[in-house]
Amino acid sequence: SQQGEEDPQALSIQEGENATMNCSYKTSINNLQWYRQNSGRGLVHLILIRSNEREKHSGRLRVTLDTSKKSSSLLITASRAADTASYFCAPHNFNKFYFGSGTKLNVKP
Amino acid sequence: DGGITQSPKYLFRKEGQNVTLSCEQNLNHDAMYWYRQDPGQGLRLIYYSQIVNDFQKGDIAEGYSVSREKKESFPLTVTSAQKNPTAFYLCASSSGPFGEQYFGPGTRLTVT
Numbered sequence: 001s002q003q004g005e006e007d008p009q010a011l012s013i014q015e016g017e018n019a020t021m022n023c024s025y026k027t028s029i030n031n032l033q034w035y036r037q038n039s040g041r042g043l044v045h046l047i048l049i050r051s052n053e054r055e056k057h058s059g060r061l062r063v064t065l066d067t068s069k070k071s072s073s074l075l076i077t078a079s080r081a082a083d084t085a086s087y088f089c090a091p092h093n094f095n096k097f098y099f100g101s102g103t104k105l106n107v108k109p
Numbered sequence: 110d111g112g113i114t115q116s117p118k119y120l121f122r123k124e125g126q127n128v129t130l131s132c133e134q135n136l137n138h139d140a141m142y143w144y145r146q147d148p149g150q151g152l153r154l155i156y157y158s159q160i161v162n163d164f165q166k167g168d169i170a171e172g173y174s175v176s177r178e179k180k181e182s183f184p185l186t187v188t189s190a191q192k193n194p195t196a197f198y199l200c201a202s203s204s205g206p207f208g209e210q211y212f213g214p215g216t217r218l219t220v221t
Contacts, residue, residue: 031207035210035212041214042199042201042213042214042215043199043210043212090210095159095206097154099151099153100151101151102151
């Protein structure tokens with residue numbers, strides 16, 4: 001499958017802790033994007049990292065990309081209860097995105 | 110306000126009926142996409158369109174059809190040939206093939 005695969009499938013942490021989610025994929029990519037989905041809603045774009053980039057920051061988000069290992073990670077620092085959602089990585093290749101099944105993050109207040 | 114809208118939010122149909130899901134965007138995006146999401150699953154691509162009057166099959170196009178007569182609109186028809194149509198359907202658009210996707214709020218279709 002060309003889909004991204006997120007790990008872990010579920011993650012439960014306390015407010016204030018950091019949350020790390022990993023993504024692996026199988027093909028070459030143009031870029032890799034991370035999205036967030038609150039229950040029953042559409043997805044919201046978080047961050048895009050190009051294939052020639054290794055790290056990118058946006059607010060409390062830090063994304064890394066290792067194309068040699070075909071993997072990416074999303075770090076959310078100082079998590080808040082409002083960060084509770086599902087997070088999806090989407091490797092992009094040939095005009096398509098390949099969404100994985102997501103990591104379900106629960107941040108306990 | 111710029112954005113992407115889908116209607117209706119909930120849709121109920123009897124088995125054997127075709128049903129059309131609406132997707133409209135005012136972001137002036139060239140590319141539009143339809144995805145299907147099943148409970149606890151990721152998104153699977155049904156169809157996508159990079160430009161008006163052109164569209165391509167995604168990974169699970171069987172039992173679905175689309176049209177792209179206007180830049181703003183990309184309706185999806187779920188036909189009676191789709192064996193398991195009950196799902197959450199998401200429409201998205203992007204300014205180009207490599208950019209971030211903007212998603213609509215989704216339509217939850219239930220077929221009984």
